[in-house]
Amino acid sequence: MLFRKRAWDLMREEYAWVDESASLAEAVRALRQSQKASPEDNVVLVLGRSPGGETRRLKGAVSVWKVLEAVDECVLRDPELKVACETDFDKTFARACAVCIHTSLARYMEADVPVLKPGDPLPVVLELFLRKRRGWAVVEENGRVLGVVLVADVYRELSADMVGAFQPGAGA
Incomplete structure (x- = not known):
């Protein structure tokens, strides 16, 4: 069974995406919306128009890890937070988040998808997940994005086959 499954069988045709001109805020909104239906979603694809404009081409991706990196750089390391009084902290934190979230998406986009x-x-x-050390991959054909495969999808398939192999009478 394991060797019969293909990326096509595993991929999700519904995935979070934003235009390449989007801000980090728009990417976070798209990911949060996607996670309502599928909590394990952890990546937003960044798509741009092809030269003819008829299809969208993959430009990169923003993962949950990249969003956390942005929060670390822009918010948690804000020098004003370190000196903010308890009464000013919430206001200072909100300001730092607003500045962070409106930064360019390009700064946190992974181009090596x-x-x-x-x-x-x-x-x-x-093998691709392990080699690239990522929990997601894009399924693409002829420059067109077809879907996304998440590590949760791969685990679901592998664990089902593993459990099935240990059932009484299996393989006998």
Whole structure:
């Protein structure tokens, strides 16, 4: 069963995405909206118009880790937070968040996106996750994004086969 599964079988056709001109705030909003339906979603694709404008091309991605990196750089390291009085802290924190969230998306976008072909078998998907040290990959064909595969999807398939192999009478 394991070798029969392909990226196409694992991918999610519904995924969070924003235009390349979006701010970090728009990416965070898109990800939060996506997580309402699927809490394990952890990446927003950044798409741009192709030269003809008929399709959207993958430009990069912003993962939850990149959002946390932005919060660390822009908010948690804000020197004003270190000296803010308890009464000023909430206001200072809100200001730092507002500045952070409206920064350019390009600063936190990952351009080196792990890409799979629809027909790639599950072992290739797993190997890509491990080699790239990412919990997600984009499924693309002819420059067109078809979907996203998350590590949770791969785990679900692997664990189902593993549990099935240990059922009484399996493989006998």
